Amino acid sequence: MTTIVLADDHHIVRKGMRAVLEAEADFRLVGEASDGLEAVQLVERLRPDVLVLDLMMPGLNGLEVARQVGKRSPQTRVLILSMHAGDDYVLEALRTGV
Template sequence: MNTIRVLLADDHHLVRTGFRVILETEDDIEVVGEASDGRQAVDLADRERPDVVLMDIEMPGVDGLEATRRIVAADAGPAVLVLTTFDRDDYLFAALQAGASGFLLKNGTPEALIHAVRVVARGDALLAPEITRRVIARFTGPDGMAESGRTDGARLSELTPREHEVLVLLAGGATNADIAATLFLGEATVKTHVSHVLTKLGLRNRTHAVVYAYEHGVVTPGGRHPSRDGP
């Protein structure tokens, strides 16, 4: 069994202690370090090479958003799971743009936190359902229609039909296992397709693929994908 190495970044010692207690009840999770600000988080991530960083947003000095940008920019950087008490759209979209693989509110359950760590550690994206709805609304509502109706033809045209199918399923929140079952493929093959999609579209991670698919009209809330279906 592979152990998931986790770094905690939060300026409140009590919060870090609580997360550590929750996570270390699991045999497959190990907390390898704690940071009280963003700069320390970046340094520890470079030194400890964790699989997942749990990142608070509002911290002194270098905040969690800037720390996330620096951490995910590193070669083979860890997945960053942003946790915050602030249910604000500006934080949500800033975290996604910074390269976070997931975004959860701190009022969730311990079980949800453990599940989130495992999900992002295996390379999947994770957004709470209410957050996914807001991402969709951002790019398909009245203020986002012009943007969401335009596809990036140059990059999208580089995708094979199978890779396009994978992108559509990613936008629906499918995991690698889900995609494998839907397309009757092995999970290793799915991982390869996902990697090709991210590389061809110039995306950091699966969460960015979800945003990209809605932003560029690849899929709509009704599930159609106009870049293939036509107007």
Template sequence: MSPIRLILADDHVMLRQGTLAMLARETDLAVVGEANDGAEAVRLAEMLRPDVVVMDVRMPGMNGIEATRQIRTRLPNVQVLVLTAHDDDEYVFALLEAGANGYLLKTAPVSELVHAIRAIAAGESAMAPSIVRKLVNRVSGRKTAQPEDEFEALTSREMEVLKLLAQGMTNKQIADTLIISDRTVQTHLSNIFGKLGVNSRTEAILMAMKRNLLRAP
């Protein structure tokens, strides 16, 4: 099986090289490029077509938000995992709306980073617990009037899957919670994406919040 191909985008060379050294221990991961800023990350992504770009936020020139937006627009098959020291709301929601598939803080252990990369490469999302809480808080702070025509577009089971998705659960965790197979979860997710007009788990959560389909747990 081919390794997951990565680009690391971070203007702090020592941190980037340290991350590279840690990821090099994993036989199923391969760093194929390094970028000092957002513009270089976009250029390398277009040239190398990696599976995942591990993206910092604050970089000189083009920042991680704009780089994420350009990569996800031009290269929809390339996933973006944000790895940053910043968890300010303005960064979090701007990056998720730009299409980021995951958001981790640099305080996360290496095992969590590796797990996140594998999850994102498999089409799932990966969020730090603090980011999940921000999503839930955003949901709880919104008006909960139900737009009937949009609400009825999702079945009760699809709504259950969507709520668990918003809690940051993986496909397997959702399957275990609902006592269904992983394949059934994937089918529900495909139906949810189609009905909400989105292409990823993160986009589904954000769209559901905009449509007031989710309530805080």
């Protein structure tokens, strides 16, 4: 079973993602964060297989969260979801290892 942490500052987005994930038998949602710092702390504590992450959040932005997660929990895969389509964001995420 794949364990997942969701991180997004919009409750409605987390609620929708939670519904999708809970419908899948192979996924288990183990935590939710509403800002970047909380996301890093949850990943350190829970060590999920996957972190689903918003790009723009209060505290730490998604790219900084991805950097910190890569150092603190390297086995956790990071998936960034965003409404921002700029190439700069994509390139920076790739440089981060996402």
